[in-house]
């Protein structure tokens with residue numbers, strides 16, 4: 001794929017151009033550490049550093065052209081430079097152009113919200129595959145190009161990685177792509193230039209305030225996704241979420257809603273919510289689903305509604321959906337030979353912890369203990385720590401506070417911040433064991449037949465990040481080894 005510099009900039013206002021606009025570009029990049037000779041380097045301002053500081057390095061490594069927001073004081077001979085108002089937006093548009101607008105050659109549906117994105121996007125991916133389509137998936141757990149897995153690094157990748165993936169999906173003949181749209185991705189314009197057929201909103205609760213600073217800024221980032229949808233797209237919102245309507249305030253897309261409580265275009269009624277699954281009434285039909293918990297009634301309904309908006313057959317959709325299991329590490333449970341039930345769940349926000357624990361309360365028989373093992377991620381929203389610990393204590397009989405991914409932080413410091421959320425009357429329930437493996441094993445030793453262990457926060461993750469090193473770690477593996485040994 002070789003294009004001229006100005007061809008790649010089509011649709012972008014160039015504020016200043018120095019050098020030739022017709023220079024051929026063989027590759028695009030935004031990281032000086034990945035420059036290949038003949039590339040176009042796009043300088044983006046980041047959260048840690050500023051790509052503009054690496055223009056000199058990129059030029060040394062042989063780039064042919066540079067896109068930036070301020071013209072460098074010294075220009076290298078034979079290199080072309082274009083100044084644009086926002087190079088993060090330009091990066092998205094250039095990446096789409098470079099890969100021939102792959103999002104326009106498929107039906108791409110984006111899913112955004114604090115919790116449930118992976119669950120909804122993955123269910124849609126599995127459903128549409130079973131309906132007979134070729135499908136792509138962009139998600140926190142894994143990306144898929146129909147049957148081939150591409151490891152995931154982010155919930156929503158950077159624009160170049162994203163358009164590369166989408167182009168591969170188009171090349172593989174995919175009809176649909178279901179993708180998670182994180183608030184970071186909207187704020188950093190990772191999705192600029194993509195054409196969506198539809199957008200789905202799950203819910204908005206406390207998360208990522210380290211990055212967005214205020215809840216209002218977080219809300220606006222999520223809403224930005226719907227603001228950018230075209231008239232031809234659908235915008236499907238959760239009618240029961242406090243911010244469900246606000247999300248669609250400015251959208252040009254046609255608005256649809258789903259819900260359990262409030263008036264909505266797509267409605268569901270919970271008939272039964274048990275450990276064996278959910279029985280829901282959707283569109284007048286009673287259907288059993290493998291997924292567990294009230295919150296999954298929302299996820300299933302949004303998947304059903306999306307399929308209806310994409311004009312699929314209602315009966316086939318419900319039949320297939322009823323057979324599907326959830327994404328890996330989402331209410332993933334094992335029953336040990338000694339009768340202990342252990343659940344691994346990716347709950348890493350206060351709302352998710354509350355949802356998963358209230359689900360456990362609603363399905364438990366009565367006398368058994370609920371033992372929760374929980375930590376909070378380092379270098380992420382610190383204000384989640386207190387409420388997550390508080391909710392864990394309020395809804396469990398015993399809580400083991402431990403480490404999640406401490407990243408660069410001191411594990412015990414994070415745990416101390418969590419402990420501040422433990423009320424005096426809950427103190428007796430709490431144990432502190434910083435080593436996550438040890439914490440899980442202790443929970444297994446404490447549990448008796450019928451007891452329920454919840455290991456929250458890391459779900460599918462196969463590593464634990466401590467001081468910049470990712471050590472192999474798998475909650476479910478530790479549980480399985482321990483419970484089979486104990487049992």
Ligand SMILES: CC(=O)N[C@H]1[C@@H](OP(=O)(O)OP(=O)(O)OC[C@H]2O[C@@H](n3ccc(=O)[nH]c3=O)[C@H](O)[C@@H]2O)O[C@H](CO)[C@@H](O)[C@@H]1O[C@H](C)C(=O)N[C@@H](C)C(=O)N[C@H](CCC(=O)O)C(=O)O
Nearest residue numbers: 030031032044046047048049051054154155156158182184
């Ligand atoms: C906070 C955040 O979102 N950071 C992302 C961001 O990095 P950054 O802004 O810190 O970049 P930076 O280091 O300041 O560098 C600025 C620019 O200079 C360039 N640079 C830098 C150094 C150098 O030597 N040469 C060079 O050219 C960089 O390539 C970049 O273009 O842009 C990078 C490239 O796209 C991302 O990899 C990085 O994700 C980091 C690793 C991350 O952990 N992100 C998380 C918080 C994230 O994005 N999470 C969301 C949501 C999760 C969810 O709830 O599901 C996600 O979508 O995954």
Ligand SMILES: Nc1ncnc2c1ncn2[C@@H]1O[C@H](COP(=O)(O)OP(=O)(O)OP(=O)(O)O)[C@@H](O)[C@H]1O
Nearest residue numbers: 114115116117118119140295330345346347352356
């Ligand atoms: N609709 C929902 N409402 C509230 N909580 C939910 C919902 N769906 C899932 N959860 C909870 O949130 C956890 C994460 O779910 P999921 O991975 O689907 O969300 P996500 O939005 O993709 O998260 P992330 O932002 O980390 O990618 C689940 O393990 C469950 O505890």
Ligand SMILES: N[C@H](CCC[C@H](N)C(=O)O)C(=O)O
Nearest residue numbers: 348376377380404405457458
């Ligand atoms: N995508 C989420 C993942 C959090 C998972 C949790 N295990 C942690 O490390 O905090 C984030 O980047 O905030």
Ligand SMILES: [Mg+2]
Nearest residue numbers: 117118140155
């Ligand atoms: Mg996700």
